[in-house]
Amino acid sequence: MRNFMNNLRNNFARFMYGRYGLDQMGRFMSNSLMVMLITSLVLSLIFGPTVVGQVLYYISLGLLIWMYFRMFSKNIYKRQMENVKFLELQRKYGGTFVKKWAHLKQRKTHVFFKCPSCKLKMRTPKGQGEKHVTCPKCGTQFTKRT
Template structure:
């Protein structure tokens, strides 16, 4: 069975970042639609919103499968590249925040009072005098 599926998928585009995003939108819209369906009796007007979210979920799912099973690899790749270019700012923002949070385990990150440059100091060194590499200003901080 697995071999038949692999044979079927040969020459088809497959799964990429845009499909991953579309599938997440699908699940969020579907869950919100289900919540709206069950809360329809308590909140007036939510039934219309629920139906709209349901249709958004179905369109996202259909487009995701269309892209995955498409044989036009060049066009699907171009769509994915456009998506990645348009979302680069948001993705880099969250990548930087994740990197800073990982570094906080081993380092303190201070801001220079002179030039606002971020300076990374290892934890556990006690009170130390920090010299900013950009402007040369020195200040004392606990590490």
């Protein structure tokens, strides 16, 4: 049995030799397709066949095929370029999404405002009444209702 497992591992290693494998883009695809697959499964368990469930199922299937295609691809340069582009997009949109989400979560407990002179963004906990604020960047003093 151990020999068999070793053989299997060796064969797989030989098969993967010179192929691209899993990068950040591949991991992202595999995570999102799992989420979509589980969502579609839960939807179908609760509501039976729904359009949304079907669409999610086919998108995750497509992602799965695309992910394996990239993993087993021998055009390593092209796949690396895709990954670079993906990381750029992730930095650009993922960052703003995470920031927006944090912002949204804090809106119940914090007040957000800008410095009237240099427009620096600041926040302070809610419910302190009139608060005297000194801008940490330009030193402008103003009051803010919280």
